[in-house]
Amino acid sequence: MADPQDNRPGEEEDEEEEIDDSSYKTIKDAVLFAIDVSPTMLERPPLSDDKKADRDSPTTAALKCAYQLMQQRIISNPNDMMGILLFGTEKTDLKEGDSTFQHCYLLSDLDVPSAQDVKRLRDLVENEDEAEELLKPTKDGASIATVLFCANQIFTTKAPNFSSRRLFLVTDNDHPAKAKHDKDTAITRARDLYDLGCTIDLFPISRTDHGFDRSKFYDDLVYPSSPSDPDAPVTVTTATKIAKSGDGITLLKQLLSSINSKAAPRRALFSLPLEIGPGMRIGVKGYILIKRQEHVKSCYVWVGGEKAQIVTSSTSHMADDTARIVEKTELRKAYKFGGDTITFTPEEFVQIRQCFGEPIIRILGFKPVSLLPLWANTNKATFIYPSETDFIGSTRVFSALQQKLIKSKKMALAWFIARRNAAPVIVAVISGEEKLDDNGEQTMPPGLWLVPLPFADDIRQCPEQIDHLRTTEELTDVMRKVVEQLQLPKGVYDPEKYPNPDLQWFYRILQAMALEEEVPDMADDKTLPKYKQIDKRVAPFLEDFGQDFDAEYKLQVRNQPSMSLPTGRKRPAASANEETDSKPAKRAKVKKEVKAEDGDEDEGGMTDQQMAEVNNKGNISKQVVATLKDFLKARGLPTTGKKVDLVGRVQEYLEEKGL
């Protein structure tokens, strides 16, 4: 469903939008899962006592993957489409009464998934009887050519003009052709799909007695690049390993991992020259690998009909003075200034933003990575990887740079303009090493990262710390034991271990409501600390710390000179100062105002005593508003309202204090 509002003459655009990842997001993706239903695909692994052993037939595992992917995509790509096509089934059903495509069964049509689609899939995965009914293989076997042409039709009609259309093909048959003719037709149909701009992603499954050999058939069907990202190197999914009972890596897990790595179509955020020195450029592409996933914003639904329906909205512009409808071309951008507006012509606006030159990543020099403190973080990092499109030899130069930065623990500083109109930023270019999991599958790709750095304007001051107590070596040592006792597994923070509890909860509830099922009442929150473990590991040290802390605290408080007041003003009556510990300290709080330009500081106002005296003499209403406000503010009371209110509030306060 192409969003009809995308291209309307006046989409909402109140303010000059910073084009960030938005353009990245609007590129839509359609995935059609094609799952082979054949006797071998339906064969279950031999029963085993091992709990971790495979139980699923390849087809079931693929359906489970599809089920999980569908739920995941509702969260991560809410506007993207997904469909599931079974092939080789006895039944033929393509919804709209079409039976051209023999032995193809469209389990869920290519569309943005609905709650019903999720339910249907879940039932199929969880209910064996229903599954058995449907998952009956035909005797003849399915023709891959038919499947490919079927996918062609589905993509053409259901996902027109999508920039990314992908066919996920799950099969264990590495040579699905009886005669040469069958293969040739399949090759032609694969070519059609390629010309249509669709990608075939093959997820091959190896059988116990038969490894999957891509070169027999599928290497003639699959193309090395994807039309949506023609230049990016494709990583070919390797065939699943044969799961031996008990080795812990089930077929399902392997398949999930391969599919997850393709869950979102890989698309470059930008393609830019990386200037290593004057006159020396290579080509790189940028990708977003880390990005905060938010849940969908609430929207309007129309409740006037039988079922609640999603509402689309479009905006038109109206002149405020005459209520006349305004065309977008009439709109002018202007800055508010001094109660009026400052305008520039559209050409000037372009000049203002683009006066810093062409989009580029230009290296300015190198520094040790140690000069990149964590406090200097301002936003997420962007991943870059070399591209040979514009400069031949980019990959080897990039590789040399990446390896050098790793080896010498250095970073580059670079001037970075991501695209025309983007604000220039300074980034640290740091290296990222390839990381593999226990199965040798990549968990982090090798490349470089652009970490945006703050400008002087972006750095805030830490609130002042005057006369703060400081730790002692002894105290630090006790605490250090706590730190050392409570390391995370392997000493790393692994995002995999922490699903976003809020996001998960949100979609669980939403799913339950959409299917009109019971709403769960307890969330599964993996981010909660493991209290029991903490208690076991560090409680004794914390108790030690508590004792040492008390002793040290008493010592320090006794020795600390009484609060030194700022000079230049008489100290108020001593009695007022010694009332409680917190009072003079509170005074310090008021003082931390934004620095007045001339350095003329104000000292927090009168003490309770002084104010009480003034009040007793009946002079309180002679105080200026500023004095009253200071007094109130220092005591955490509101400072709004007229002078009468302020005086009232001060008197109330004094009364409460019994003064």
Place this chain on the structure above:
Amino acid sequence: MAQKEATVFVLDLGKSMGEKGHGRDKTNLDWVMEYVWDKITTTVATGRKTAMMSVVGFRTDETELHGFMDEIEGYSNITVLSGLKQFLLPDIRELQQQVAPSSTNQGDLLSALAVAVQIIDTGTQGKNGKPLKFDRRIIVVTDGRGHMDTGDLDAIASKITDDDARIELVVLGVDFDDPDYGYKEEDKSDRKQQNEATLQDFVEKCDGSFATLAVAIDQLEIPRIKDTRPTPSYKGTLTLGDAQKYEGTLTIDVERYPCTMIAKPPTASSFVVRSDLGGAPGPSTQSTATLAGDSIQDGQLSAVRNQRVYQVENPDEPGIKSNVEPDELERGYEYGRTAVHIAESDLNIVKLETEQCLELIGFVPEDKFERYLPLSRSNYIVPQKTNKQAQLALSSFIHALFEAGSYAVARLVTKDLKPPVMVLLVPRIEPDFEALIDVELPFEEDMRRYRFPPLDKKLTVSGKIITEHKDLPNTDLMSAMSAYVDALDLSTFGRDDDGEPTEYMKFDETYSPLLHRVNHVIRWRATNPLAATLPEPPKILTKYSMPPPDLVAQTAPHLSALKAAADVKKVPPKQKGRGKRSLRDREKPLSGLDVGELLGNPKRVKIELGNLIPSFKQALAATDDLEAIQAAADAMASAIRSLIAESVGESAYGRALEAIRVMRDEITELEEPEMYNKFARELKADLLGGKMKGDRREMWWRIRGSRYGLIDRKRSFASGVTEEEAAEFYKG
């Protein structure tokens, strides 16, 4: 709230200010005003009502005190150009008219100063005559060549230094001697010499600042950084363990403040030129003429309001939409394409129940932490204000982390019912403060698992590892890169105040280019409404867009060695001339199979409606013959037209749009733009003319919105369509 401000500018408008001194290309007055306008526009830009300004001119032709002084005697040739008030754009315009060198040199600076003091006095006192809390400032700019009556100096000085209403005095002189700045004017007149001495002496008495103007002008270049009052985003506890259930736990009262926060440039809003001003009297006679020239005068723009229309799709007739009333709308969410309606009272049901907290989960060694993981700006976590116990406890925690070389991972909920985030806590110990720094860490869902091939080796399809390949650096390239990286070192390239090597390009030396650029041109335009070309951005903003030139020169040999070892070749832009593509040149499947040959390299491919796009592409690829191409294009065109004409509602528009896109791209590549342009023109006419079985304007909106209009010269050199014509095509 920032402190209230009252600033009086005392401007020397004497005849001598019209001169151009010491080879400058602008008059002394223009030079001085560069400084003054900058100060004024900066204040106006804050939009603060409590930042008031006033302007007093002396050595003016006229005398006008607007009743600020009881008597005029002794105050001749002094003009109060503007009383103390918040300045707005019209005030700037008005002042611009008034600021010009006079035809006299009569008028006393010190008398003008007395007027300025009086203006501040009356403007900053309460009803009972007592001075209010204000930042008071007087800024005097002069060339120091007028006559000064020094009789009242002490009286004025005592007024300025009055403790209850202190005034900060700044005197800036054109070509004044300034040993600190290293400037001495040769051939100075005796009077100026004497005046300078008098003024300097006086300013010292008033505890003010005295400088030559050039200093102030120089400093204008340095962007001003806005001070922001820190506001806490979390006030609560930092805990380790569950104090409710266990004995040995840790709880520290802390607060969280921003450490970095991107300062955004001001944003422009949408306006529309007021339509009711057409025949109105006043300035419009002149400005309607200039309107055509795309410059708009103040006050002629009207705000724009957005009006929303809500639509739903009719479930029985796909592709048909109907409008719905806003009062039939309620809140909900989309779950896939299913609408989930949630009553206003139930909205909390989707929220995870959380309680405010900052709970430690565990620790990680700093050298194992991947620096690219954090995805947010940073914050300070400091002890609760005035809480001594928290100070001591947090201090020991910070130091323990520091000494153990560890970071902490914690779960943060800033307020009850807010979603939890994982944060990394990093110790930061500076001479004047200690804090934990927090940055947000990604969750599982925030990671995109794209895979990329390794960079230091190649894997063949069969799984063999190759170490020598054109994509892998050889040892020459590796060592050249290593030498270059080491040579272009910035960590000691800078020089500190004592000339000692220091880090080049520290964070606090870089200024946000766009932020200051936008502010700069807004202020500039405020005082130069009619200037034709925008000024260049100040140099300080582009300083770090290039590597330092000195270092580039130094490292040139390393760079050329690197270039030689790298042997990078730019891919030449596409060859001009008719795209000669054949099936053979096209992309091959992984096996390298020649699909064209398999099909017997057909000369003509028929366009099939059921396989439209692939057959169109294949038809074009199969031939070089112009006629055949034209035939394919015609077949495509008629297929597109029938898609649109037969479409139920908007249902086939997407397919039609895709076909149009493919046709446009392919024809562009074949460099026969007219084939497409002819089709596009006819299609537009028919769509808007209602000749495609019904109202098909929506289809035109989509073509327009997707920018699938005419192929212009910029896109294809063979096109006869100019960029203007192409832009014009989208209108209507």
